[in-house]
Amino acid sequence: MTRALRFLSNVLFGLTVLAGVLWSGTALWLHLAGGLRLAALAALALAAAGAVVVRIRRRPAGWAVLALAALAIGGWYQTITPRADRAWAPDVSRGVTARVSDGVVTLSDIRDFDWHSKDEATPRWISRSFDLDRLETVDMITSVWDNPEIAHLLVSFGFGGGGHVVFSVEIRREQGEEFNEIGGFFRQFELVLIAATERDIVRLRTDLRREEVRMYPVLLTAAQRRAMFLAYVDLAGQLERQPRFYNTLTANCTTVVYGLALGLKPDLPFDDRLILSGRLPEYLETLHVLGGEGTMAERRAAALVPPGAEMRHPGLGYSEAIRLR
Numbered sequence: 001m002t003r004a005l006r007f008l009s010n011v012l013f014g015l016t017v018l019a020g021v022l023w024s025g026t027a028l029w030l031h032l033a034g035g036l037r038l039a040a041l042a043a044l045a046l047a048a049a050g051a052v053v054v055r056i057r058r059r060p061a062g063w064a065v066l067a068l069a070a071l072a073i074g075g076w077y078q079t080i081t082p083r084a085d086r087a088w089a090p091d092v093s094r095g096v097t098a099r100v101s102d103g104v105v106t107l108s109d110i111r112d113f114d115w116h117s118k119d120e121a122t123p124r125w126i127s128r129s130f131d132l133d134r135l136e137t138v139d140m141i142t143s144v145w146d147n148p149e150i151a152h153l154l155v156s157f158g159f160g161g162g163g164h165v166v167f168s169v170e171i172r173r174e175q176g177e178e179f180n181e182i183g184g185f186f187r188q189f190e191l192v193l194i195a196a197t198e199r200d201i202v203r204l205r206t207d208l209r210r211e212e213v214r215m216y217p218v219l220l221t222a223a224q225r226r227a228m229f230l231a232y233v234d235l236a237g238q239l240e241r242q243p244r245f246y247n248t249l250t251a252n253c254t255t256v257v258y259g260l261a262l263g264l265k266p267d268l269p270f271d272d273r274l275i276l277s278g279r280l281p282e283y284l285e286t287l288h289v290l291g292g293e294g295t296m297a298e299r300r301a302a303a304l305v306p307p308g309a310e311m312r313h314p315g316l317g318y319s320e321a322i323r324l325r
Contacts, residue, residue: 016066020069027186028040044073082191082245084190086174087175088172089173090123092172092173092192094111095109096193096236106130109125110127111125111194111197113196115207126197134160135222137156138155138157139155139217139218141153141202142213142281150278153169154168154202154253156198157225166201169192169252170194170246171190184246184248185249190245190246191244191251192239198318206305214303216290216292217290217292220264231260254277258274281303
């Protein structure tokens with residue numbers, strides 16, 4: 001082996017060890033605690049050091065040591081499976097379930113909390129039936145809490161007579177647990193599909209969390225609206241049968257909905273605006289399904305849902321009030 005090839009081989013080995021240690025160390029740190037965490041991290045350090053030493057003394061064997069360490073870590077990681085029986089935070093303790101009969105969908109465990117603060121509420125879970133023949137509107141709701149490039153996506157379906165139900169794909173936090181993006185890459189959180197009333201899930205974000213919430217009409221045909229709603233129903237059934245992990249990149253509030261929308265349009269293009277979800281209105285505009293009039297700036301302004309809708313429009317239901325600008 002020439003000196004240049006030997007150098008490149010050593011660099012590749014070193015980068016592989018570094019990447020493996022960083023990935024494995026993060027996974028061990030997130031999933032283990034106390035003495036077990038310390039022991040596992042120490043074992044990881046010894047394995048990495050051992051691989052380097054063997055590589056120096058007997059070059060091919062270094063890769064073998066590295067492979068054995070990777071098999072051990074990979075085998076442990078595969079034992080981490082999603083569960084539905086943890087001590088969940090109250091607001092995500094129940095995922096919606098659905099039953100379909102003769103064109104009528106009955107949703108159980110719709111969240112209808114009365115929120116007193118951003119963390120405290122009087123719990124209320126309800127069941128409602130929806131006639132698919134009366135499905136009239138679809139609205140995309142985006143909620144920005146910090147970086148305007150990143151928004152949480154919710155989808156609201158409106159039925160004749162004024163009934164609305166909102167679907168939201170969320171992390172299923174345990175009691176006392178907080179979300180972090182890194183943990184979302186390492187199977188730290190399960191996925192849950194929340195169905196909620198608009199007064200619960202929209203008011204929580206506008207009035208109590210003080211997030212920047214916008215509601216955009218989505219222009220779909222009756223068949224497309226029905227298919228999209230039933231796609232959520234199907235997702236509810238899937239999660240009821242088999243829990244899944246949330247993933248910060250591949251299984252989040254936007255990419256999961258993109259997967260549902262592929263059922264309507266299999267050639268739906270993937271776009272970086274599905275990751276930078278604050279730009280979702282522009283994405284829908286390129287697909288010619290974003291409602292409203294005027295420039296994008298004018299439509300963004302018109303879509304804003306300010307806090308205090310019930311105070312501004314006393315006597316109206318919450319869903320009607322937030323649609324009056």
